Amino acid sequence: MAVFDPAYLKSLPVFSEIPAEHLQWLLQTSEIITLQAGELLFDTGQSADYMYVLLGGQLNLSLEQSGQYSFFSSLKQGDVTGYLPFSRLKVAGGRAVAQDHASVLRLHKRHFGEMEQVSPEMVQKLVALMTDRVREFTRTEQQHEKLIALGKLSAGLAHELNNPAAAIVRSASELRRMHHAVPDKFKRIMTMQLTPEQVDELNAVLFSLMEDGRDNNLPLMERASLEDELIDWLDQKDVEETYSLAGIFAGWNVTVDSLEKVSVILGGKYLPEILDWIANSLETERVICNIQSATRRISELVSAVKTYSHMDQGQGKEKTSVRDGIGSTLTILNHKLKEKDIRVERNYDAGLPLVPAFVGELNQLWTNIIDNAVDAMSEKGTLRIDAWPEPGKVIVRIADDGHGIPKDVLPHIYEPFFSTKQVGKGTGLGLDIVHKIVMHHGASIKVSSEPGNTVFQICFPLD
Known part of the structure; x- marks a missing residue:
């Protein structure tokens, strides 16, 4: 020992x-x-x-x-x-x-x-040690804060990507099922004795139905009423699977008048087969539109991540769009906004100039401010973002209608490790990082707060 x-x-x-x-x-x-x-x-x-x-x-x-x-x-x-x-x-x-x-x-x-x-020597040594410890602890905690933020963003992004990806899987499975039914439907169509004029007229009706009903969003009561009308008409025409067909037609806002037009073209012959063909074509169009919408959403998310992470760009200051940076940040944080059903109001001046900035740092600044604002807000809150130019500078204002920052807390919000959140809910470095980023850009930041109106206003110099 x-x-x-x-x-x-x-x-x-x-x-x-x-x-x-x-x-x-x-x-x-x-x-x-x-x-x-x-x-x-x-x-x-x-x-x-x-x-x-x-x-x-x-x-x-x-x-x-x-x-x-x-x-x-x-x-x-x-x-x-x-x-x-x-x-x-x-x-x-x-x-x-x-x-x-x-x-x-x-x-x-x-x-x-x-x-x-x-022993003044011992005190001096311990004070120097404390300074080194604070510096190292701050550096480590800042890195930890970034990792926590990255984890939140990754979880949110995974959630956002999962919805369109799942929609694509469902739609592809449905499309495959419909495709397997094509040979049987094709056989029935080929046995019909339709004139070229009838075929052209039916195609014209089909494309008209697709175009008119593509963005149809009937209120629930109106759609239910339309379905009842279609079911009655299909029953009168002795068409089978009336409920299934009526549901598809109502989804595309197909009226009884449109189906009557089809019946007139056919002269009363082959009506069940042709209506089945029209319904199948409309459903195929719907599934394809769903796949297009989902893949477009995934592309938007990937684009937002690329903008947010500042990929394929240098590490120095660059002329950057405040509008695009905030937009990509809102896309990344969309899951958090949806959780509280928060409405975002954006008002950007049409002539907003580009700002010289370290793009990665700027996106981190938007993330920290907006993330804090969302935490402070209740359900169905409103986040307001304004940006406008003034001589030699650009002003960005981010306001929320949350519970506000107490007056005795306001002077301390930029202090490292100062936090009003519960233990374990934050490190108290978010706004310290914001302040450092603002200073690094030679910008300035002002905060005012009262219950229902907390405003962060950042002024970026253009020189």
Whole structure:
């Protein structure tokens, strides 16, 4: 078992330049505790009253996110954690657990005043260590914040892609089923003795029905009434499968008058077969339109991701469209907007000029502001986005009708790790990142807030 004396402490890098007599004071003033594997040194929310120096063994630090702990870093022999001189730490932000048998030197913060008198060198070293720790912790947490945001965006994108992809699968299966019925229908059509004039007239009716009913969205009551009329007419004509045919025709807003026109063209012959052919053609058209719509949606999502992630472009400042950047961000966050049924109002000046910007950073700025706004809003809220030019600059204003930011909180919203959300719901770095991005662009940001109206206004210089 190691002997923890001044010589041992001096062998640790953190104390290598501290005089032995100062280290002797440290040993006499502090206490040494031992931990078994799995034992806690401190836990999240615990009052930060001690400085800890790991003399032997290993400690694992974990941070809580969304009610679960995730590994953050390991402390090895000679590492220092906990409360340090001039620190503003109030409570532990994470949990420290012994990996195996560990020995820890523990010094209460009430001795720090005496430490300044006994060993200014030790205080200076610990302050420098604290500065490095804050810098590293901030860097790691910013990266963690980005990963969390990426996870949210990925989940939302997967959700958005799943809907059109599932629609394509369903439509393709339906199209295959209809295609398998084509030979039988073709056989019946070929046995009919129709004149070329009748064929031309029937084709004209079919294309007219497709064109007129393509964007048909009858209210439920009107559609039900139309179906009843069609069922009565089909029954009078002794056509089988009346309910199935009536449902298809009503979906395309086919009226009884249109079916009468078909009956007149046929002179009362082959009506069931021709109506079945028309219904099959309309259903095939519907399925094809569904596939086109779904594939177009997937293409839009891919395009939005490409714009959002700034693919195929350089890393320097580029002239970029504020309208396109916000648009791609809203597409990526669409799942979150739909969850709360939030309406988005966009008002962009027609002559909005391009802004010189780091495009990837700008998209992150929009994401953080809009994501925070959605979190603050209730169901069926309204998000308002305006952008307009002024001499030498472009102004973007993002406003929400959420619960607002309290007046005593407003001055602190850009401070790192400051958050009004519940523990585990955020790191408190979202608006700190926003502020850094704004400063990096030489821009400015103003915030005003009251219940029902929170406004972020960003001013971008054009030079």
